[in-house]
Amino acid sequence: MTVIYPSPIFGPVHSRRLGVSLGINLLPADGKVCTFDCIYCECGFNADHRPKQPLPTREEVRAALEARLQDMQANGPAPDVLTFAGNGEPTAHPHFPEIMEDTLALRDKYFPKAKVSVLSNSTFIHRPAVFDALNKVDNNILKLDTVDEAYIRVLDRPTGHYSVREVIEGMKAFKGNCIVQTMFLKGSRNGESVDNTSDRYVLPWLEAVKEIAPRQVMIYTIDRETPEHDLQKATHEELDRIAALVREAGITVSVSY
Template sequence: MPTYQTIFGPVPSRRFGRSLGVDLTPMKTCCFDCVFCQLGPTRHPTLERREYVPVQTVKEEILRWRDEGGSADFATLSGSGEPTLHSGFGDVLRFLKTELPCPAVLLTNGSLLYLPEVRAAAVDANVAKLSLSAWDADSFRRVNRPHPDLDFDRSLAGMQAFRSAFAGRLWLEVFLVAGLNDAPDQVARIAELAATLAPDKIHLNTAVRPPAESTVQPVPQDRMERLADRFRPRAEVIADFSPRPGSGVAVNESAILDMLRRRPCTARQIADVFGMHVNEVAKYTGHLLRAGRIQSLPRGDQIYYEASRAGSPSAPESE
């Protein structure tokens, strides 16, 4: 299997079909530390924009992947952090559009779009997916826990300016956390701001996978469906509440579980053993954590996973 440093997948995605991931930053390089982040905590939120990985390396890997027969429904700038922190993300978007037949997608928290150079680069996406889960400075601090120099109103104005300049499809993700931003009046305020961005689609998500903070609770599915009515266009609930019995995931989970029975490992170590991206690992560990088959152990700056007793070979399948 060819190995790449900056691209991964294609991974199956409910929203993007088979999505080739392009990862422009080291693990968890972000200007936010969202309570619901599935990649774990941001140790040092940053606003530093630079060439975290060489653009030339990204381009060479994309060409190698394509020339070895790679195909995908979308190519997505996403991965280990916030892609607009990479100073060359616009160059990568233009390259993807030129060299691959599939649409180029930018997944961004949108907070840096107040910078004219970030807006100028982001307009090269075919699809830009922004996020909005707060309605004012205080909720922004509680939900997204941004870098202290980020200002909610300025970031929102940047997203609105981007909308005016952007000719592609604009999607918006709203992430709801029970007891934090899911009260009807709070959701109404988010919906009001969402309307100012005139999104083509709105995705409503919640913490069905284990998030950065163990206290974060998902909003139940029936309530998510009711809250979706508050958005225009009506939001699509994308949180995957359904179990996946008998899927290929179970096969891979069992291999991961076998390894974690032998020794605790970090997500990075699991990724290295199985040749996966750490984002793919998060899906498997999330499923195993929810099923009670593994547990996480913070050790220093690292999170390790180990098999729990419920993860023993005799334990029944929970899903």
């Protein structure tokens, strides 16, 4: 008998950036798989959350998603978006491209007005199948917290090979069919500042954004408790200042405080 893990579908929840979102987690309930070990991730550090169960299969994800969509069709609420994010990196799932095919088909069947969004840390966009799958979704949301690689290793803490230049080139390959998301925050880690709201970080990041030429930029700050307790929100004024610079460059930007 096939076991449907409860973890693939979580929600619906109200997202600061996406409206009524049906979250879809491609990882087992007991842990996460991610190529970043971000100090601001409310899910906690990877080392503390190694999964013990296998990843849900393509078939399990499809069955769980269809069951939830049928329930929402009967009982509401109608989702604005089906969001792949949650506890880890969705594109790390070995069957991510096939799961995207299934999701788009189920969306078209049950809620054709809903968007499909994928929030990714951009570390697998060099894989042709992942790239092609992300090109098909409505909202291909790619992380770029800064272009300062030393800062990335403090804030995002990549667990494997990571090159800012390679990520930027990968984003450029979408030819505008992507959304850049960036986390701005303040505070410190181990006594070292992690403030990326100053021009030292913002202006080089903005030049990279211009080079990528996405259809939208999402900027935001921490919203929930983090594993590092000395982190602080970026202020409304700081986020608004950065957003104004993006708008001056002719790029659509949204801000979540």
